[in-house]
Amino acid sequence: MAIMISRRRLQPDEFDAWKERFEADGENRRMAGCRGIRRFRSLADPDEIIVLFDWASKERAEKFVAEKLASRPGVAEAKRADGTLAFVNEFYEEMPALKS
Numbered sequence: 001m002a003i004m005i006s007r008r009r010l011q012p013d014e015f016d017a018w019k020e021r022f023e024a025d026g027e028n029r030r031m032a033g034c035r036g037i038r039r040f041r042s043l044a045d046p047d048e049i050i051v052l053f054d055w056a057s058k059e060r061a062e063k064f065v066a067e068k069l070a071s072r073p074g075v076a077e078a079k080r081a082d083g084t085l086a087f088v089n090e091f092y093e094e095m096p097a098l099k100s
Helices: 015-024 026-032 058-070
Strands: 002-009 034-041 048-055 087-092
Touching: 002 058, 015 048, 026 034, 026 058, 048 058, 058 087
Parallel strands: none
Antiparallel strands: 002 048, 002 087, 034 048
């Protein structure tokens, strides 16, 4: 299992279109090995999105993302105002929960 954290800087006024595309793609993600998702939108900057994906494996996630990016030219190369990438995926391994 792999946790993928996806950070995305949307274009101004793109949120509604992004949300519609994202929600419409749920079955494709599930068939590709995605086991669950949590989405976050910045309170300070509503164009900043963070999505946590629970994938069956890193390889399946990378394949799915590569196919998505191939269908949306320019997304992976988009930059923020400070010159950093506007679309970043990072992979993590979940650790056991701690008792509170």
